[in-house]
Amino acid sequence: MTSGFFGDIKPARYEGPDSTNPLAYRHYNPDEILLGKRMEEHLRFAIAYWHSFTWPGGDPFGGQTFERPWFPKEGSGETMEHAKLKADVAFEMFSLLGAPYFCFHDADVRPEGDTFSESASRLDEIADYFATKMSETGVKLLWGTANLFSNRRYMAGAATNPDPDVFAYAAATVKHCIDVTKRLNGENYVLWGGREGYETLLNTDLSRELDQLGRFLSLVVDYKHKIGFKGTILIEPKPQEPTKHQYDYDVATVFGFLQKYGLEKEVKVNIEQGHAILAGHSFEHELALANALGIFGSIDMNRNDYQSGWDTDQFPNNVPEMVLAYYQVLLGGGFKTGGTNFDAKLRRQSLDPQDLLIAHIGGMDCCARGLKAAARMIEDKALGGPLDERYAGWKSPEAQAMLSGKRTLEAIAARVVTDKIEPQPKSGRQEYLENVVNRYV
Known part of the structure; x- marks a missing residue:
């Protein structure tokens, strides 16, 4: 028994992207x-x-x-x-x-x-x-x-x-x-x-x-x-x-x-x-x-x-x-x-x-x-791949040692001097990633 509030409207069903029925689903398919x-x-x-x-x-x-x-x-x-x-x-x-x-x-x-x-x-x-x-x-x-x-x-x-x-x-x-x-x-x-x-x-x-x-x-x-x-x-x-x-x-x-x-x-x-x-x-x-x-x-x-x-x-x-x-x-x-x-x-x-x-x-x-x-x-892996690549340096043994507490601040500083570390900035590729997202929309 229905309340009568919605009249004779039938249950909404999935009809696919081409449907023009305002009371049907075009994208929500529960079983997909x-x-x-x-x-x-x-x-x-x-x-x-x-x-x-x-x-x-x-x-x-x-x-x-x-x-x-x-x-x-x-x-x-x-x-x-x-x-x-x-x-x-x-x-x-x-x-x-x-x-x-x-x-x-x-x-x-x-x-x-x-x-x-x-x-x-x-x-x-x-x-x-x-x-x-x-x-x-x-x-x-x-x-x-x-x-x-x-x-x-x-x-x-x-x-x-x-x-x-x-x-x-x-x-x-x-x-x-x-x-x-x-x-x-x-x-x-x-x-x-x-x-x-x-x-x-x-x-x-x-x-x-x-x-x-x-x-x-x-x-x-x-x-x-x-x-x-x-x-x-x-x-x-x-x-x-x-x-x-x-x-x-x-x-x-x-x-x-x-x-x-x-x-x-x-x-x-x-x-x-x-x-x-x-x-x-x-x-x-x-x-x-x-x-x-x-x-x-x-x-x-x-x-x-x-x-x-x-x-x-x-x-x-x-x-x-x-x-x-x-x-x-x-x-x-x-x-x-x-x-x-x-x-x-x-x-x-x-x-x-x-x-x-x-x-x-x-x-x-x-x-x-x-x-x-x-x-x-x-x-x-549209975003996951580039993200893994961006942080790949942290997989190295020395990077992991810094994170795990095996290196003191003094030891880290000494390695920078000894190994003559001079980091060079790398692109964050924001516009590229924004365009990647738009390809999926």
């Missing part, structure tokens, strides 16, 4: 084999519940533009009936897209209660509803998370709040959300510190707040092991917005934080393309650094408008960006428990139900094109 693995298993697509089903289409200068049958009427609150209708539509869309996963915050899927216990009871009820839907459709949960930023109680942070009661409330919320994620066989649990930062240093004790955040994350990790949750705990970096400065600024900052509190072996990162740009980095930089530091976990896929200085969460459509992103994902061995979550939303003028499908189909095709090009680059 790349590097010995099905495309679906490489990409592990997930649909974000929040942007697709709860965002009303507002912006800082205007309110709701979307009219959805599960939105409560003006002046009335959301009910469990609204939440269940929203779930009906959501799982219908997951099935129409053939998406294997979805992701959600607690506040996305159930109405807020008057008390913590009432909110928790409602989440349990909708989780039971989800379990039935998941069994019927085969759709799985990539990750769950708690919204610790929207309610006014979190205006000064959750774990980093100056009020210990807010810390406790946030801890109880995360505990319950991890319980639900485990019950639904979720493969990860994400923490995004939307308010974990500061607006002004005039009223902020940085050392105290970082220690609070470290303690909070340690509690989460301890509880994960206590209940036998096998999923990965992920932190999603973001530099700013809504706070002036957030403590999970970028991958490097998160890694330093994890090291300080002894959690670098326990927690990985969920990297968002738009957040990388806001931090002044490229997406591939953040992915490559996470691989180098051993904390890569998952990605949120979207893009920003490069003429706007904020997080616009648009669907990806830049294939060269996707090539470089998935090249780094493949170099790191691909996703383990993570995947590609579309943390992207429609433009507020895209009102029709089919716009939701078309946006995801286009994004999935864009990612598929990027993945295919990246896989060919791996197979051809």
Whole structure:
């Protein structure tokens, strides 16, 4: 039985590059084999519940533009009936897209209660509803998370709040959300510190707040092991917005934080393309650094408008960006428990139900094109060969001795004098390599 929201639209199918059907895949073929693995298993697509089903289409200068049958009427609150209708539509869309996963915050899927216990009871009820839907459709949960930023109680942070009661409330919320994620066989649990930062240093004790955040994350990790949750705990970096400065600024900052509190072996990162740009980095930089530091976990896929200085969460459509992103994902061995979550939303003028499908189909095709090009680059050693050549000198016995600690600074300096070493610069060949990448796009 369908919700009726999408009318008589049929499930999206792969029709090949020549198709002009906007509701068909031109490049995403789940069964295509790349590097010995099905495309679906490489990409592990997930649909974000929040942007697709709860965002009303507002912006800082205007309110709701979307009219959805599960939105409560003006002046009335959301009910469990609204939440269940929203779930009906959501799982219908997951099935129409053939998406294997979805992701959600607690506040996305159930109405807020008057008390913590009432909110928790409602989440349990909708989780039971989800379990039935998941069994019927085969759709799985990539990750769950708690919204610790929207309610006014979190205006000064959750774990980093100056009020210990807010810390406790946030801890109880995360505990319950991890319980639900485990019950639904979720493969990860994400923490995004939307308010974990500061607006002004005039009223902020940085050392105290970082220690609070470290303690909070340690509690989460301890509880994960206590209940036998096998999923990965992920932190999603973001530099700013809504706070002036957030403590999970970028991958490097998160890694330093994890090291300080002894959690670098326990927690990985969920990297968002738009957040990388806001931090002044490229997406591939953040992915490559996470691989180098051993904390890569998952990605949120979207893009920003490069003429706007904020997080616009648009669907990806830049294939060269996707090539470089998935090249780094493949170099790191691909996703383990993570995947590609579309943390992207429609433009507020895209009102029709089919716009939701078309946006995801286009994004999935864009990612598929990027993945295919990246896989060919791996197979051809298009960048790997030149990279090995550039660092070939480090394979020599003397170079290895320097790295392994067998040479002191004095011994290295003496060899430079004795052997009359006068290094000559060699070309980095950047333009050549950029042209190589373009040949695969």
